[in-house]
Amino acid sequence: MKYYRFFCAFAFFLLSGVPGAVHGSAQNDSSSAALQVYDLRCQSRESPVGIGEAHPAFGWKIAATGRGVMQTAYQVTVASSLQKLSAAPDLWNSGKVTSGKNTFIRYDGKPLTSAKKYYWQVKVWVDNGTQRSCAAHAGFSTGLLNKNDWQEARWIGYERLADSMKVYPGVPGKADELGDKAKKRNVIPCFRKTFSVKKTVQQAYVFVCGLGQYVLLMNGKRIDSSFLNPAWSDYTKRCYYNGYDVTSAVKQGANVIGAIVGNGFLYITRERYHKLAIAAGYPMLRAVLVIRYSDGSIRKITTDASWKTAPSAITYSSVYGGEDFDARKIQPGWSAPGFDDKGWKPPVTEPGPGGAMKAQQSLPVRVNQVFKPVRIDSSRKNIREYDFGQNTSGIIRLSASGPRGYRIRIIPSELVNADNTPDQQATGHPYYWEYTLKGKGMETWQPLFSYYGFRYAGIEVFDPTGKQVNTDAVRIDSLTSLHTQNGAPRVGSFSCSDTLFNQIFRLIRWGIRNNMSNVATDCPHREKLGWLEETHLMGNSIQYNYDILSFYTKIAADMRDAQLPGGLVPDIAPEYVVFQDGFRDSPEWGSAGVLIPWYVYQWYGDREILQKNYAMMKRYVAYLDRKSDHHLLAYGLGDWYDLGPKGPGVSQLTPLGVTATAFYYYDSKVLSRIATVLHDIPAARHYAALADTIRKAFNAKYFNPVTKVYATGSQTAYAIPLYFGLAPAKDRKAILANLADSIKGNNYALTAGDIGFRYLVQSLEAGGYNQLIYRMNNRDDVPGYGYQLRKGATALTESWQALRSVSNDHMMLGHLMEWLYSGLGGIRQQKGSVGYKRILIAPQLVSGIDQVAVTYHSINGPIAVRWERTTDGKARLHVEIPANTTAKVRLPAKNRHLVKENGKTLSEGDGIREIASKNGHVVIGTGSGSYDFSFQLKEPQREIK
Secondary structure, eight states: OHHHHHHHHHHHHHHHTTTSSSSSOOEEEEETTTEEEEEEEEEBBBSEEEEEEESSSEEEEEEEESSEEEEEEEEEEEEEHHHHHOOOOOSOOOOOEEEOSSSSOOOOOOOOSSSSSSEEEEEEESSSSSEEEEEEEEEEEOOSSSSSGGGTTOOEEESOGGGGGEEEEEEEOOOOTTTTTSOOOOOOOEEEEEEEOSSSSEEEEEEEESSEEEEEEEEEEOOEEEBBOOOOOTTTTEEEEEEOOTTTTOOOOEEEEEEEETTTTTTEESSSSSSSEEEEESSSEEEEEEEEESSSSSSEEOSSTTTTEEEEEEEEEEETTTTEEEHHHHHHHHTTTTTTOOOOOOOOEEEOOOOOOEOOSOEEEEEEEEESSEEEEESSSOOEEEEEEEHHHHEEEEEOOTTTTEEEEEEEEEEEEETSEEEEEOOOSSSSSEOOOOOOEEEEEOSSSSOOEEEEEEEEETTTTOOOOGGGGSSEEEEEEEEEEOOOOOOOOOOOOEHHEEEHHHHHHHHHTBBSSSSBBBBBBOOOOTTTTTHHHHHHHHHHTBBBBBHOOOOOHHHHHOOOTSSSOBSSEEEEEEEEOGGGGGGGTHHHHHHHHHHHHHHHOOOOHHHHHHHHHHHHHHHHHOOOBBBOOOOOOSSOOOOOSOOOOOOOOSOOHHHHHHHHHHHHHHHHHHHHHHHHHHHHHHHHHHHHHHHHHHHHHHEEETTTTEOOOOOOHHHHHHTTTTTOOHHHHHHHHHHHHHHHHHHTOOOTTTTTTHHHHHHHHHTTTTHHHHHHHHHSSSSSHHHHHTTOSSSSOOOOOOOOSSSSSSTTTOOOHHHHHIIIIIIOOTTTTTSSEEEEEEOOOOTTEEEEEEEEETEEEEEEEEEOOSSSSSHHHHEEOOOOOOEEEEEEEOGGGGGGEETTTTGOOEHHHHEEETTEEEEEOOOOEEEEEEEBBOOOOOOOO
């Protein structure tokens, strides 16, 4: 019955939000009723609109009953219509290709046309003893593929920022030295264009970039429900545009296309809270509407001086300070036909910020979840406090009524003061949203361009003179919290029999969710910047939970754009503001420029990300080489926020040179591997030799060969050399034992910080100390995950101590998440595998946990693991391996001859390819399919070996 419940839950998981349901249509041979090709992707997205690639990449997954199902061949066809796709594809026919490849298949047909819909089909052949085939189809639409497609579209704005008043990149802090720059509160404009349609429309697509952020409307209705479009970028290098299919929105007769454009990171004033001040320009819009008529003719409508513009009802907008909306300024029907726009003016045209127009591939931010208040405190007349029960990144939705001109101020916060009022001291203050009532019935509003991290929201009310009045002067019908998050699909789940570890999973996952925006932020309130160390340190933890292929591909582009001519990859990307010292140049942060492309290649098998970023990686390693002194580095932030005698900040327990030089080594080592993948053999040899030289210098400086201690003997000082491969092979066992002994000597408390903790966990797991990992984290009496939960945290906090003085919503320090999947769940890849083609299932059955269930929907399909202890020292393990992959299952079994699969001995089992005993484990090779093992456990793991 337990397994039945697991299967039901797993099936529900697949069909409720995880990419897995069949898209398009499928045609199966009569012998293949249980075979499907599904989850068809073009440029890693389902039925995308506005792709910017002239040679897009296709991918798919295969679902099949039975075991050992492998794709033997595929055929991809592309056509300009569904009819031609099924009859005679007119653009591309790959022919039958003998290959098991099912991802990143590049289009190689006739040139594609901009702003047009296409259809593609894949047919696959599989074999697990019987040849079968299956086909499915899907569609995609191109964006503006040629640079001259944008030639007629001008950047338009309500007003132009004088060159003498521009500030880019931004200036941190109060920026008082800027004088009058970035001080003016600018107009948040509306734009509209009327056009008439008299012929039958076959297809209509609009491509739009509104900087900093925009919302798009047509004939009075919003075109989509995304938030904070387009994706953030260095606007001097690239400006992302979004594509929308508006075929059904375009009507016969009069039509109107409209937009509201906010500041985003284009213009940040020094009013209210501001992490930085920036003035790259006032809000501006650039758009192209392409209409294809049924008679074959094409019409383009582009942004130019013929459009009209006026101030919107948004009177203030700042990504850091909040947003104000005056409902009295609404012009009803302004984005619909029939509106009298005589009071509107022609826009100004300008050259724009200078960046190239690029189709946005990363998924947009969306409202993900809605929270109603769990408690409302109305005990004070001047402020009403709402508790939503969960610390989230997002906005509010207000429904209220009251006298005209009364202002409702909503003050979000992570924490509350002793008197239950909002506490923004650690998260950037003052920040608030403010709505001015028009005074007609119930009014509903939510901000468009500014979000915050909050669990609580306080409401204050002001009369038209600005005097604060009692909150009962207006009626608050409802206030809800809207969680906003990058649209990357969820692909993982975890649960176990230990309540605390389930809570830890949720705590970390909320930290991840709240910091997946248009970049991987460090917090959703005071910073909102793309601090890069989190991208690689938390990368595995995030990819087990979300499909981040397009998200991380975009982050790699941000780093390419941010790289300085000398090779430095700064700590944040996009580099909207230039920080100083280690906050701009710390090797543990900049190394993301090398590690992110490599990790994405490993997770998904995308070789192109290595090619596109290869030059950046080489320039960065050359930069580190020039900065080194006899191949040693000793600068930066080090093991940020480790637990030492002082308050959190720059590394306290581990010398800066340990982490800085270790990353210099690891970057060189990884770059050698990348060069090998790209067949650049001379470079591979060069970087391998460089890494060896750094390793020798590092060990000469920091390793005591007698005591087997690295540097200060901190957890990080031990763990990083072990994980990176700096430690001499003959001494690894002793170094690992020293690390374990040091943890025991510190009463099993953790001390490693942002940089070191991931490598601490991974080194202990690789060394077989999983019971020690469990003991270190199965507590709430010292700073750590349980401690944060005991202090009331609902999202991962910035400090192990959950200090009030720093953020209480970060994803750094969330590295235990990776172990929940790879350690307890045991889902990993075999050495040398990419894209989860060769899977390793090696669950760690630690004492104290009796049951674990983990799912991960890889780029090749769903992987599921469930294990549970039974009686008399026995255990059961259920494994699901997707079609077109193979796996090795490593069991902590006492005797291979006592292992059974589905009641049979391993030698009798169907789909069992090999059996071996290795390092005290039974290793079983399998193909795809569902497997149920039962076995006698070997002796339990010891905490200290």
